[in-house]
Amino acid sequence: MARFIIHLCYFLAQSERYRKVKDAFRDLLENPASRRKAAFDLAMIGVVLSSVFLLVYGVKHPLGPWADAYEDLVVTVFILEYLLRLWVYNDSHAVFLEHYERSKLLHFPFRLGPPLREVLKKKWAYMTTPLAVIDLLAILPSYRSVRLLRLFLLFRLLKLFRYTRSFDDLIRALATRRFELYALGVFMGFIILSSSVAIYLIEGDVDGSRIHNLFDAVYWSLVTLSTVGYGDITPVSPEGRFITLVLIVSGIGIISFSTSIVVAAFGEHFSEMRKHRIFNEVEKHRALILVCGYGRMGEEVVKDLVRHRENFVIIEKDPQRAEEASQRHHLVLCADATESEVLERLGIRDHAKAILCVTGDDVSNVFISLTARYLNPGITIIARANKKESIKKLRLAGADHVVAPYQAVGLMASGYIGQPMAFEAIYGILTEGQEVGLDAVPVLENSVLAGRSVGEVDFASRHLVLFGVITSRPIQGQRGCFALEQGCFLFHPPPDFVLQQDDILLVFGHPFSILYLKRDVEEV
Numbered sequence: 001m002a003r004f005i006i007h008l009c010y011f012l013a014q015s016e017r018y019r020k021v022k023d024a025f026r027d028l029l030e031n032p033a034s035r036r037k038a039a040f041d042l043a044m045i046g047v048v049l050s051s052v053f054l055l056v057y058g059v060k061h062p063l064g065p066w067a068d069a070y071e072d073l074v075v076t077v078f079i080l081e082y083l084l085r086l087w088v089y090n091d092s093h094a095v096f097l098e099h100y101e102r103s104k105l106l107h108f109p110f111r112l113g114p115p116l117r118e119v120l121k122k123k124w125a126y127m128t129t130p131l132a133v134i135d136l137l138a139i140l141p142s143y144r145s146v147r148l149l150r151l152f153l154l155f156r157l158l159k160l161f162r163y164t165r166s167f168d169d170l171i172r173a174l175a176t177r178r179f180e181l182y183a184l185g186v187f188m189g190f191i192i193l194s195s196s197v198a199i200y201l202i203e204g205d206v207d208g209s210r211i212h213n214l215f216d217a218v219y220w221s222l223v224t225l226s227t228v229g230y231g232d233i234t235p236v237s238p239e240g241r242f243i244t245l246v247l248i249v250s251g252i253g254i255i256s257f258s259t260s261i262v263v264a265a266f267g268e269h270f271s272e273m274r275k276h277r278i279f280n281e282v283e284k285h286r287a288l289i290l291v292c293g294y295g296r297m298g299e300e301v302v303k304d305l306v307r308h309r310e311n312f313v314i315i316e317k318d319p320q321r322a323e324e325a326s327q328r329h330h331l332v333l334c335a336d337a338t339e340s341e342v343l344e345r346l347g348i349r350d351h352a353k354a355i356l357c358v359t360g361d362d363v364s365n366v367f368i369s370l371t372a373r374y375l376n377p378g379i380t381i382i383a384r385a386n387k388k389e390s391i392k393k394l395r396l397a398g399a400d401h402v403v404a405p406y407q408a409v410g411l412m413a414s415g416y417i418g419q420p421m422a423f424e425a426i427y428g429i430l431t432e433g434q435e436v437g438l439d440a441v442p443v444l445e446n447s448v449l450a451g452r453s454v455g456e457v458d459f460a461s462r463h464l465v466l467f468g469v470i471t472s473r474p475i476q477g478q479r480g481c482f483a484l485e486q487g488c489f490l491f492h493p494p495p496d497f498v499l500q501q502d503d504i505l506l507v508f509g510h511p512f513s514i515l516y517l518k519r520d521v522e523e524v
Contacts, residue, residue: 001112002110006100008093009094013094013097022088025084025087026088029081029084047077050070051074054070054071055071055156075139078139079139082135085135086123086126086127095115095119096115099118100115131162134159135159172272173273177261177262177264181261184254184261188225195224196214196218199217199220199240200213200214200217202239203237206236206237206240208236209236210234211235216233224248225250225254226251227255278313278332278346281331282347286311287351287353288312288347288352289310289312289356290313290348290356291313291358292337293357293358294316294324295321295358298316298356301356301358302314306330313333313346314331314333315332315333315342316334317334322334337357337364338364338368339371343372343375348375354380356383357372357381357382360386362387365383365384365385366394369397370397370398373397383397384402384404384405437508439514440506441514441518441521442503442504443499443505448520449505449521450500451500452499453498454466454497454499455495462517463513464509464514464517465509466493467507468489468491468493469489469490470488471488471502471503472487475488
């Protein structure tokens with residue numbers, strides 16, 4: 001028997017199909033970042049609400065056999081979900097293999113008892129968690145013939161908490177104040193117990209009193225302490241009324257104390273809840289741009305991204321700057337972009353297409369570039385260099401493009417001094433961006449531009465001006481050719497210059513004209 005179980009465990013450990021199936025169910029049931037889990041949660045919410053409606057409606061209205069069949073289906077779904085959650089909670093075969101390999105290493109005889117007890121202990125640990133208990137009790141309302149079990153319908157409603165992330169936020173927030181809540185619970189228990197015993201001893205044998213047993217006394221204490229005051233049970237003796245006054249004052253104090261605990265817990269946990277909201281929002285987007293830093297340069301970058309309707313999220317560790325970005329209705333996360341966990345939660349591996357490192361600290365930009373390149377080797381990284389010596393470091397860190405703003409400003413200033421009118425014209429075109437703009441048009445595979453010369457492309461009819469061409473081909477003997485990091489830029493190419501695949505055209509013109517050119521060149 002032991003040999004068979006060990007062989008089975010080794011088979012499961014080496015089975016790729018078994019691992020993929022279990023990972024798929026774990027992703028479906030437990031991964032909060034999974035889209036399949038979001039769809040599954042919505043479906044289960046519909047199942048729970050529909051089953052509760054039928055159970056409530058069926059108390060006084062006959063529904064027929066179809067309702068029983070639907071209830072059986074719902075219970076089957078609940079049982080399967082419960083068993084699947086119990087299965088994916090841990091890897092039982094790994095426990096058996098760990099004990100077996102340990103016994104072989106120490107030359108001890110292997111026995112099934114210890115690993116079996118450990119497996120059962122771990123499964124029992126899951127079965128006794130609050131949500132697992134709710135899952136189990138949610139099945140019981142199907143036994144409607146037992147009147148008492150109808151009360152367990154409440155647990156089917158509580159099952160909704162499993163499929164809502166707000167419940168997790170609530171639990172995490174209150175968990176930070178467990179000591180205060182524990183002290184409050186002990187104090188409430190003492191007040192209820194002492195007041196119940198006191199009112200029962202005083203009012204239990206008084207004529208006209210409605211407190212006939214200890215349960216009535218506890219009921220009265222809870223109603224009075226909560227300041228609800230139904231009035232169905234009221235003390236008739238002066239001593240009983242004095243206890244009522246003390247209990248009312250205690251109830252006001254307890255409610256105030258509990259309210260302050262909850263408010264403080266949510267106040268401290270608000271930033272975490274905000275982060276979860278940002279992460280949930282990021283999951284909905286693809287081709288996301290991560291903007292690290294919301295200083296003066298980051299603010300200008302964001303304005304341009306908004307103008308081009310790009311999907312982006314800002315990462316800023318300064319709370320004041322993050323609040324400024326939030327007030328401008330940007331998606332912003334107050335966190336440190338140098339932490340790999342932050343970038344991973346924002347989907348740098350699969351959601352992001354580019355990351356812009358525009359913080360005011362070169363060290364932070366280097367760390368962000370290194371982390372981003374490690375997490376996603378194919379992502380485009382654009383980094384800001386505040387010092388000249390940082391340019392090489394950023395490129396070594398993995399940045400595809402490095403922008404030196406102070407160096408660029410110096411070149412612009414010298415250009416303005418030499419040609420002020422020309423500079424103002426170009427600067428106005430690039431910065432205002434309302435009527436005329438500069439854009440890049442790539443020559444794609446099988447594009448109509450591939451193999452054609454510049455003179456054969458009628459830019460004038462499209463109200464466009466060709467500024468230049470970026471190409472990776474070696475070009476010699478051409479005037480106006482400037483070397484780039486990858487390839488070269490040919491300013492105002494001659495009419496006989498032949499365009500090829502992967503060339504990039506830089507054109508001036510109206511946005512609609514550029515859009516139509518892009519659409520035309522994509523035709524096969």
